[in-house]
Amino acid sequence: MDVVASEFATVSVSVDDHGNGTRLRLEDLRTGTVRFLDALELESIVWAPESWMRALLDPSQHRWRDADRGPAQESMPEPPEEPPA
Amino acid sequence: MTTTDVDTDPEAARIRSLVLPDRVHGSIYTDPDVYARELERIWYTTWVYVGHASEVPEPNDYVRKTIGPQQVVMTRDKTGAIHVLHNRCSHRGNLVCDAERGNAGSFRCPYHGWTFANTGDLLGFPFNQGYGGSSARAQLPGLATAPRVESYRGFVFASLSPDGPTLREHLGAAAERLDRLCRLSPSGEVELTAGWVRHEVTANWKMLVENETDGYHPQFVHSSIFSISGSGIGALYSDKSTAVTRALGGGHTENDLSPEFRRLGVPMGWAGTPEAKIPDYVAAMRDAYGTDTADEIMIDGSPHVMIFPNLFVAEIQLFQIQPLAVDRTVQHVTAIQFAGAPDLNRRLVTQCVGSVGPAGMLLADDAEMYERNQRGVAQRRPEWLDLTRGLHRERVDDDGHTIGTATDETSMRAMWRHYLELMT
Numbered sequence: 001m002d003v004v005a006s007e008f009a010t011v012s013v014s015v016d017d018h019g020n021g022t023r024l025r026l027e028d029l030r031t032g033t034v035r036f037l038d039a040l041e042l043e044s045i046v047w048a049p050e051s052w053m054r055a056l057l058d059p060s061q062h063r064w065r066d067a068d069r070g071p072a073q074e075s076m077p078e079p080p081e082e083p084p085a
Numbered sequence: 086m087t088t089t090d091v092d093t094d095p096e097a098a099r100i101r102s103l104v105l106p107d108r109v110h111g112s113i114y115t116d117p118d119v120y121a122r123e124l125e126r127i128w129y130t131t132w133v134y135v136g137h138a139s140e141v142p143e144p145n146d147y148v149r150k151t152i153g154p155q156q157v158v159m160t161r162d163k164t165g166a167i168h169v170l171h172n173r174c175s176h177r178g179n180l181v182c183d184a185e186r187g188n189a190g191s192f193r194c195p196y197h198g199w200t201f202a203n204t205g206d207l208l209g210f211p212f213n214q215g216y217g218g219s220s221a222r223a224q225l226p227g228l229a230t231a232p233r234v235e236s237y238r239g240f241v242f243a244s245l246s247p248d249g250p251t252l253r254e255h256l257g258a259a260a261e262r263l264d265r266l267c268r269l270s271p272s273g274e275v276e277l278t279a280g281w282v283r284h285e286v287t288a289n290w291k292m293l294v295e296n297e298t299d300g301y302h303p304q305f306v307h308s309s310i311f312s313i314s315g316s317g318i319g320a321l322y323s324d325k326s327t328a329v330t331r332a333l334g335g336g337h338t339e340n341d342l343s344p345e346f347r348r349l350g351v352p353m354g355w356a357g358t359p360e361a362k363i364p365d366y367v368a369a370m371r372d373a374y375g376t377d378t379a380d381e382i383m384i385d386g387s388p389h390v391m392i393f394p395n396l397f398v399a400e401i402q403l404f405q406i407q408p409l410a411v412d413r414t415v416q417h418v419t420a421i422q423f424a425g426a427p428d429l430n431r432r433l434v435t436q437c438v439g440s441v442g443p444a445g446m447l448l449a450d451d452a453e454m455y456e457r458n459q460r461g462v463a464q465r466r467p468e469w470l471d472l473t474r475g476l477h478r479e480r481v482d483d484d485g486h487t488i489g490t491a492t493d494e495t496s497m498r499a500m501w502r503h504y505l506e507l508m509t
C-alpha cells in the first residue's frame with residue numbers, strides 16, 4: 001500500500017487481486033471511504049479531458065452536494081458541466 | 086517612475102529631508118509611517134524576487150513564498166507556466182496553503198471547502214445551491230494573482246503593480262551578474278534545491294540591504310570566521326585591494342572581487358576549493374566551455390550582488406530579504422547549487438552550513454550587528470548616520486557605473502538615491 005498525500009487530501013493506493021482480475025483500490029484515509037477502479041476505468045481517466053477533472057474537483061458535484069439534488073455518486077452529470085475556461 | 090510633487094505631498098518632502106546625499110536620518114529605520122509607505126511604493130510596486138523555477142521542477146509543484154509581509158504561493162501549472170498567487174481564499178480570506186511545498190493541481194480551502202486550480206481559477210464550492218447553483222462560479226472571484234510575473238535565468242520576480250518597467254529594465258546591469266552566476270554551472274543553470282534556513286532579526290530591512298555590499302565591515306565583524314577558516318576573502322576588503330564597490334543602477338549594488346581573483350589567477354580560488362578536490366566539476370566545465378573560457382569563468386568566480394530590494398547573491402549562498410515590520414526582517418537563506426556539479430555542490434552545502442546554517446558564524450555575526458544597529462539608531466543623538474566614506478574618490482568605470490574602493494560606501498549612497506526615486 002502506498003499513500004498519496006498533500007495538505008488537502010490523503011489517499012491510500014494499492015492493487016487489489018481478490019477478484020478474478022486486478023483492480024486499483026483507493027481509500028480516502030480521512031473518512032475510510034473506498035473506491036475500486038478497474039483497468040478500463042483507469043484507462044478512461046488517463047484519456048479524460050482536462051475539463052472532466054476540473055468538474056470532478058467541484059465539491060458540489062459529489063460529497064458536499066445539496067441534499068435536495070439527490071444522492072451524489074449516481075447523479076454525476078454526464079457529461080459533467082463545463083468548468084470555467 | 087513619476088516623481089511626486091513635494092509641494093503637494095508633505096510626506097515626500099519629509100522623506101527627502103531625511104535622506105541626503107551624504108547622510109541619512111536615524112528615523113528612516115524606525116518610523117512606522119516610512120515603513121508603511123515603503124510597503125506601498127517599493128514592496129508592492131517594483132519587481133520583487135519571489136523564488137526560483139528549480140523550486141517547482143514538476144507540473145503542479147508549488148512552494149510558499151513571500152513578497153515582504155505578503156504570503157504568496159508560487160505554482161507551476163499543468164502546462165509548465167509559473168504563477169504567483171496570493172495565499173488568501175476568495176471566500177472569507179483564509180490562508181489556502183499551509184504546507185511549505187507540495188504537488189497539487191488544485192487547492193481546497195480548509196475553512197468552507199472552496200476549491201481553486203493552481204492558476205487561481207475557482208473550480209467550485211460545497212453546497213452550491215446557496216449561491217444559486219454552479220453557474221454562480223463564473224461570477225465569484227478566484228485566488229488573486231500577481232499582476233506581473235517574469236523570470237530571468239530561472240529567477241522568478243513578481244510586481245504587484247500592473248504597470249511599470251519590465252523585469253529586464255528593472256534588472257539592468259544586475260542581469261549580467263546573474264549570468265555570471267549561472268555560467269558557473271556546466272549547463273548554465275543554478276538550482277535552489279538545498280533547502281532553506283530562516284533567520285529573523287529585530288532590525289529594519291534597509292540595514293540588511295546596506296550591509297550586504299558594505300565592504301567596510303568584514304574585517305571587523307567577520308574576523309573570527311576568516312581566521313578559523315583560513316579564508317583569504319577578508320583581506321580583499323581593504324583599501325589596498327583592487328576589488329571595487331559598484332553601483333549598478335536601479336539601487337542594485339555589488340562588491341566586485343573578480344579583479345583580485347584574476348590577479349591570483351587560480352581556478353576556483355574564489356571558493357577556496359583546490360581543483361584537485363572537485364575534478365569532476367572542473368572536467369565538466371572544460372568540456373562545456375572549452376579549457377580557456379572555463380578557466381576564466383572559474384577564476385572570475387561568483388558575484389556578490391544585492392539586487393534591490395530583496396535578492397542577495399553572496400558567491401555561494403542566496404538570501405531573500407523579507408520585511409515583516411519596521412523593526413523585524415527575515416532572511417531566507419540557501420546554499421546555491423549548480424546543475425551538473427554534484428561534487429562542487431556537496432562542498433558548497435558544507436561551506437554554507439558553516440557560514441549561514443543554524444549555527445553558522447557569518448550570518449550570526451551580521452545579525453548581531455543588525456540588531457545592535459537597530460537599537461543604536463533609536464537613541465536620540467547624534468541624529469544622522471554618516472555616508473561619506475569614499476565620496477571624494479568615487480569614479481566612473483568603462484561601463485558608466487559609479488565605483489569606489491572595496492570599503493567605500495558607494496553602494497549605500499546609490500541605494501538611497503534609488504530609494505528616494507521610489508519613495509518621493
Ligand code: FES
Nearest residue numbers: 174176177194197
Ligand atoms: S474562507 Fe475559504 S472557503 Fe471559506
Ligand SMILES: [Fe+2]
Nearest residue numbers: 195196197198
Ligand atoms: Fe466552529
